[in-house]
Amino acid sequence: MRTAYGVDEVRAAERDLMARLPEGALMQRAAAGLAAASAELLGRVYGSRVVLLVGSGDNGGDALYAGARLARRGAGVTAVLLAPGRAHGHGLSALRKAGGAALEAEGSGGGTELGAEAALRAVARADLVLDGIVGIGGKGGLRPLAARFARAARESEAAVLAVDLPSGVEADSGEVRGEAVRADATVTFGAYKPGLLVDPGREYAGVVRLVPIGIEPAGAPAVEALQFADVARLLPRPGAESDKYRRGVVGIAAGSAQYPGAGVLAVAGAVRSGAGAVRYVGAAAGEVIARFPEALVHEGPPSHAGRVQAWVVGPGLGSGQDGGRLVADVLGTDVPVLVDAEGLRHLEPSVVRARTAPTLLTPHAGEAAALLGVPREEVESARLASVRGLAAAYGATVLLKGATTLVAAPAGAPVRVNSTGTAWLATAGSGDVLSGLAGALLAAGLLSGDAGAVAAYLHGLAARGASGGGRGASGGGPVAAQDVAAAIPGAWREVLG
Numbered sequence: 001m002r003t004a005y006g007v008d009e010v011r012a013a014e015r016d017l018m019a020r021l022p023e024g025a026l027m028q029r030a031a032a033g034l035a036a037a038s039a040e041l042l043g044r045v046y047g048s049r050v051v052l053l054v055g056s057g058d059n060g061g062d063a064l065y066a067g068a069r070l071a072r073r074g075a076g077v078t079a080v081l082l083a084p085g086r087a088h089g090h091g092l093s094a095l096r097k098a099g100g101a102a103l104e105a106e107g108s109g110g111g112t113e114l115g116a117e118a119a120l121r122a123v124a125r126a127d128l129v130l131d132g133i134v135g136i137g138g139k140g141g142l143r144p145l146a147a148r149f150a151r152a153a154r155e156s157e158a159a160v161l162a163v164d165l166p167s168g169v170e171a172d173s174g175e176v177r178g179e180a181v182r183a184d185a186t187v188t189f190g191a192y193k194p195g196l197l198v199d200p201g202r203e204y205a206g207v208v209r210l211v212p213i214g215i216e217p218a219g220a221p222a223v224e225a226l227q228f229a230d231v232a233r234l235l236p237r238p239g240a241e242s243d244k245y246r247r248g249v250v251g252i253a254a255g256s257a258q259y260p261g262a263g264v265l266a267v268a269g270a271v272r273s274g275a276g277a278v279r280y281v282g283a284a285a286g287e288v289i290a291r292f293p294e295a296l297v298h299e300g301p302p303s304h305a306g307r308v309q310a311w312v313v314g315p316g317l318g319s320g321q322d323g324g325r326l327v328a329d330v331l332g333t334d335v336p337v338l339v340d341a342e343g344l345r346h347l348e349p350s351v352v353r354a355r356t357a358p359t360l361l362t363p364h365a366g367e368a369a370a371l372l373g374v375p376r377e378e379v380e381s382a383r384l385a386s387v388r389g390l391a392a393a394y395g396a397t398v399l400l401k402g403a404t405t406l407v408a409a410p411a412g413a414p415v416r417v418n419s420t421g422t423a424w425l426a427t428a429g430s431g432d433v434l435s436g437l438a439g440a441l442l443a444a445g446l447l448s449g450d451a452g453a454v455a456a457y458l459h460g461l462a463a464r465g466a467s468g469g470g471r472g473a474s475g476g477g478p479v480a481a482q483d484v485a486a487a488i489p490g491a492w493r494e495v496l497g
């Protein structure tokens with residue numbers, strides 16, 4: 001499991017450790033990690049041009065000490081001091097002693113504009129820019145001068161390495177208000193911060209490397225990401241005794257005369273995901289049977305369809321009366337229920353809260369915004385807060401889809417984040433496949449948070465497999481939703497393999 005801790009937990013752990021170590025020891029560990037990552041990005045340190053963007057806190061101190069290490073190895077290092085009077089004093093002395101230079105971007109050193117112009121030219125000519133503007137002490141959007149240098153770093157040809165986290169990204173949430181540094185890589189200290197794993201912050205961080213500095217945050221992480229081994233541990237495996245009921249029968253109430261395909265795709269996701277059997281209720285029974293003779297189709301309300309261990313309701317329902325009745329009928333059962341797409345339009349918080357079996361809601365940002373009564377952009381810019389808010393409001397587990405998918409449980413457990421997806425997944429019908437996949441895992445007995453997170457993981461992996469893009473998020477080619485469903489068994493084997 002990859003875990004991420006909030007600023008308060010990281011600071012508390014740092015305090016404990018600092019009390020036992022000589023002064024400056026942690027910063028030296030951080031600087032050593034930064035210098036090593038810088039050397040890797042540069043390829044050749046000797047003769048390279050390195051610019052340090054130095055703010056007024058310890059984040060700038062890390063950058064200055066790393067710069068001193070690089071200067072000793074023959075790099076030409078220039079520190080750009082964004083708040084000259086408040087730059088880390090010992091770090092600045094160390095840099096100067098190692099032969100580095102400092103430019104004042106603001107204040108007395110030759111006048112603000114002159115200093116800033118020289119500094120901007122240095123950024124433009126650099127091979128590597130180290131972003132030490134702010135770290136976990138950052139508050140609100142970047143101030144104007146810092147924002148100007150964040151832009152300059154982006155426009156420069158230089159590789160950009162963020163110190164602890166890209167300046168302008170909020171450590172606890174991944175929110176970005178205004179300008180932020182776009183890093184090619186980030187070296188983070190002691191623990192991942194939620195903002196490095198959650199969008200939009202994650203996009204700004206580039207490749208993230210964790211440098212252990214000896215701190216061990218206590219308590220539950222704020223965010224966690226399942227890794228291969230975690231998914232392998234959670235995947236249901238049939239035993240010799242398994243019959244279809246033990247494997248889990250999943251019911252799919254989806255599709256309409258208008259959108260029969262959604263029913264077919266949800267069934268496809270379920271059939272490919274280890275369900276013992278798939279029952280289908282809805283207007284696309286003919287299409288479903290034609291494509292999946294293994295499905296059992298039923299007429300009448302879902303609650304009369306026979307034994308089912310979990311229901312999926314919603315994909316392609318259309319928004320009429322029938323949809324509302326179907327959702328109410330399914331929510332009235334005492335098995336786990338996944339509600340997706342149009343099904344989400346018929347949700348009453350009180351009805352969901354009153355359920356004794358788990359409910360898993362799987363909105364995309366637009367659907368989440370409708371449930372919360374806010375504009376879509378608000379959900380997209382504050383994804384962590386949105387998913388937590390929805391889970392609390394509905395007393396349900398919520399899976400918020402996106403380039404990174406978040407899964408929040410109602411009782412405030414760590415939010416699960418998944419980033420196995422690929423940009424090619426943003427295609428019609430891929431969400432229907434996900435609902436069938438997650439439904440099958442619920443039917444197999446996984447807890448709702450596990451079912452959501454494992455489904456998102458496999459779904460992303462299957463899409464990458466289908467797109468031929470390997471493990472990279474942007475490689476490969478287009479995929480259709482049915483290709484994703486067809487690739488689920490392969491992703492499953494890959495995880496267990």
Ligand SMILES: NC(=O)C1=CN([C@@H]2O[C@H](COP(=O)(O)OP(=O)(O)OC[C@H]3O[C@@H](n4cnc5c(N)ncnc54)[C@H](O)[C@@H]3O)[C@@H](O)[C@H]2O)[C@@H](O)CC1
Binds near residue numbers: 014056058136141165
């Ligand atoms: N505390 C520790 O033990 C360690 C801390 N380390 C580093 O120290 C950092 C935290 O240092 P600090 O607590 O000094 O805080 P930061 O250096 O992250 O930021 C605080 C400073 O930035 C300024 N600032 C805040 N918001 C700003 C904004 N929006 N725009 C521009 N400037 C802004 C503030 O005026 C303040 O002086 C970590 O991120 C990490 O890089 C590392 O050296 C490892 C050890």
Ligand SMILES: [K+]
Binds near residue numbers: 132162164165
């Ligand atoms: K930074």
